[in-house]
Amino acid sequence: MVPLNVVFLLGACLGASLAGKHDIYSRHSVHRVSVTTENENTLIHQLETSLELDVWEHGAPPDRDYIIRVTPEQEQAFLNILDDHGIAHALRHPDVARMFEEFDEQIAEWRKSQLLRNSRIVPFENYPSYAEVNDYLEYIAAQYPDLATLVTAGPSYEGRDVKYLKISTTNFTDTSKPIYFLDATIHAREWVTTPVALYTIHRLVEDLRTEDRDLLEDIDWIILPIVNPDGFEYSRDYERLWRRTRSYNESVSVTCYGVDANRNFDVAFNTIGVSANPCAQDYPGTEPFSEPETRYVRDIMFEYLERIQMYLNIHSHGNWLLYGFGDTTLPANSLQIFHVGAAMGAAIDALKLPQARYYRVGNSAILLYPTSGSAQDYGQRIGIPFSYTLELPGYTYAFQVPPSYIQQINTETWAGLAASARLARLYYRARS
Ligand SMILES: [Zn+2]
Structure with a gap:
């Protein structure tokens, strides 16, 4: 017979591994980025390549926004560039891992x-x-x-x-x-x-x-x-x-x-x-x-x-x-x-x-x-x-x-x- 505390531990481990399924996306954030001109659009395209951004939805000026996922390491540099160019952005989701857990x-x-x-x-x-x-x-x-x-x-x-x-x-x-x-x-x-x-x-x-x-x-x-x-x-x-x-x-x-x-x-x-x-x-x-x-x-x-x-x-x-x-x-x-x-x-x-x-x-x-x-x-x-x-x-x-x-x-x-x-x-x- 398995002691109760082992059963409990097993359960805790299972729970932990399930909860961690999306850990690779922990604190990855999603941003809405509004491009109003072709120049801004071109810049986002360049950043997509140079920063290896994950573009979830491509925008089109003047009225279709981008939705972009960034890693915690990329986030500040990315937002700074947007701010430097006066490109409006808004945080859509602070933690993609949590978003996926909710989706599951x-x-x-x-x-x-x-x-x-x-x-x-x-x-x-x-x-x-x-x-x-x-x-x-x-x-x-x-x-x-x-x-x-x-x-x-x-x-x-x-x-x-x-x-x-x-x-x-x-x-x-x-x-x-x-x-x-x-x-x-x-x-x-x-x-x-x-x-x-x-x-x-x-x-x-x-x-x-x-x-x-x-x-x-x-x-x-x-x-x-x-x-x-x-x-x-x-x-x-x-x-x-x-x-x-x-x-x-x-x-x-x-x-x-x-x-x-x-x-x-x-x-x-x-x-x-x-x-x-x-x-x-x-x-x-x-x-x-x-x-x-x-x-x-x-x-x-x-x-x-x-x-x-x-x-x-x-x-x-x-x-x-x-x-x-x-x-x-x-x-x-x-x-x-x-x-x-x-x-x-x-x-x-x-x-x-x-x-x-x-x-x-x-x-x-x-x-x-x-x-x-x-x-x-x-x-x-x-x-x-x-x-x-x-x-x-x-x-x-x-x-x-x-x-x-x-x-x-x-x-x-x-x-x-x-x-x-x-x-x-x-x-x-x-x-x-
Ligand atoms: Zn596709």
Whole structure:
């Protein structure tokens, strides 16, 4: 029998280790920074690189603020520079570790109440784990074999299967139909993107409404909920703010793992909007498609290139709908791309919460910042007519959108997907 005091000690140790899960972010602070001019905007971009800041949300002068996390060591120097340049800033949160502990508690409470209500976890109304996502994909494929086919693209770097669903009334045999390909969770910490992908499956398969029948009958869908399962699980278990993949390349770095998967595509690779520092958030890797996860996205695109009319790479957060190219040049059909994107943004805005921003639609480099090697640009470059990056709303919560908001984001985004799919279908039929 174990003495009582040992049991107590064990409990205390367990409690301590749980409480310390987010200790690496202890006293990291989050600041809102208001940029009013392009010069100020440029300065923040420079600081992002020179101080290796973690920008949670990119601002745009004059009315969209930055949200930036800094370490205790960086904080004073960072704020001094802002003050020297007369840039307004405000403390949003003094301790990121505490913020994440509160978020964990919210999720636990939400799961508990969902279990009480439904006697099961509803993965698209929740923050599901990788295993829960796979369970749901398998369940859909098993329950609706005439509509849904589960495909395993292959293993991630660490050996997790990257899985996607093909949804079609004709098992992809009617080659006159356009395809809508959407994926999520390419950036590990952007958790709210995963349920949005699952909810899209839910609305197409489990809860198809009469007014949406055309979306299923006229269009084939490919939905990949977790592009980056290794990073995603790592962000759940160890570092909440992990963004990159989890590959390891001893010749590059013995301490830093992974690359920014959304800079790893073979389009203007390693030119702009990337860091040469293998530990940086936007390090693109040693070569295009060094990561198996990005190769799977590429392979899906090429397998169906003739028919993929739209590609949507889903991120969080900031209410942006962006398109190519990352160097400010525009695709030949940029007006059509804007048209379809605006229809999506406007449909979402019609349902948005009062506190949410309106969506802003445009070229990613002009609206936000230059990039190279992005999924959005790659899809556009190889010939997908409508290729976008969607940045879902974060409200004021950044990556910690409370789970009670997930259903709102799901339903409004679904409305946007439906509007864009219908409009893109018109362009598909009209193509020469
Ligand atoms: Zn992202």
